Amino acid sequence: MVTNKKQDRDAREARVRVRAFQARRAVNEHQVKRRARDNLIAGVSVVAVLALAVGAQVLFFADGPGNAEPSSAASATPSASSESTDNANSGDVPPSSLAEDRTWSGTLALNGIPLEIELDGALAPQGVASTINLINTGFYQDVTCHRLTNGGFFVLQCGDPTGTGSGGPGYTYGPVENAPSDNVYPAGTLAMARQGENGYSMGSQFFIVYDDTTISSDAAGGYTVLGRVTSGLDEIKAQITDAGVANGSSDGAPAVPTSITQVSVQ
Numbered sequence: 001m002v003t004n005k006k007q008d009r010d011a012r013e014a015r016v017r018v019r020a021f022q023a024r025r026a027v028n029e030h031q032v033k034r035r036a037r038d039n040l041i042a043g044v045s046v047v048a049v050l051a052l053a054v055g056a057q058v059l060f061f062a063d064g065p066g067n068a069e070p071s072s073a074a075s076a077t078p079s080a081s082s083e084s085t086d087n088a089n090s091g092d093v094p095p096s097s098l099a100e101d102r103t104w105s106g107t108l109a110l111n112g113i114p115l116e117i118e119l120d121g122a123l124a125p126q127g128v129a130s131t132i133n134l135i136n137t138g139f140y141q142d143v144t145c146h147r148l149t150n151g152g153f154f155v156l157q158c159g160d161p162t163g164t165g166s167g168g169p170g171y172t173y174g175p176v177e178n179a180p181s182d183n184v185y186p187a188g189t190l191a192m193a194r195q196g197e198n199g200y201s202m203g204s205q206f207f208i209v210y211d212d213t214t215i216s217s218d219a220a221g222g223y224t225v226l227g228r229v230t231s232g233l234d235e236i237k238a239q240i241t242d243a244g245v246a247n248g249s250s251d252g253a254p255a256v257p258t259s260i261t262q263v264s265v266q
Helices: 002-060 125-136 233-239
Strands: 103-110 113-120 147-150 154-158 189-192 206-209 225-231 260-265
Touching (some): 113 125, 113 233
Antiparallel strands (some): 189 206
């Protein structure tokens, strides 16, 4: 009788130990699964954050200088953001015939400082046609120059009506025209900003190269060269670009707020 009671007690204790072990194992398995799930979520979140960060960089440097990206050793690119479609114009793009296959001369004033300019309608007919149309309709009046770079890559980027680097005229066009074969953009070059890897993302944003600059080509090529500054660049350097970037970095808004105060061509 005593033996049977002891056996019953031992059996009950054994069952309790088994149930306790099973409970601990279940809890442990749940914790392992939850950690794996949490690690997966954390990993996906990190990847998403990195992707967004990279995407933001690409947008900022893609449109030629300005939502576009000129590249130097420090990774600079004239870029311009836009609602573009790869390999196709988007929106009501002015016809290239407006460029008339000729050289246009005119004046572009920044903060009242005049730059004499030439636009080459023969070598960049679509870019020049669009630019002439925007000038003649008053699009550029009082529009800011939102970006200055000076870290081995020397451009002043203008033409975004929003002042953010992501605005445009409501259309985008391509392809890249008249880009230098050696990727060298001499001081005084006037060129169109665009998105990286997208030759059909040009709109209204353009950049002025104020010191010789090498901008690497990407899959879409180089950057459309509209023409050049023929005089006045030294004064722009003395009064605007030499003051540097507002935040003290090598890429950002000019320390001297800059806007287009007058532009005309003929």
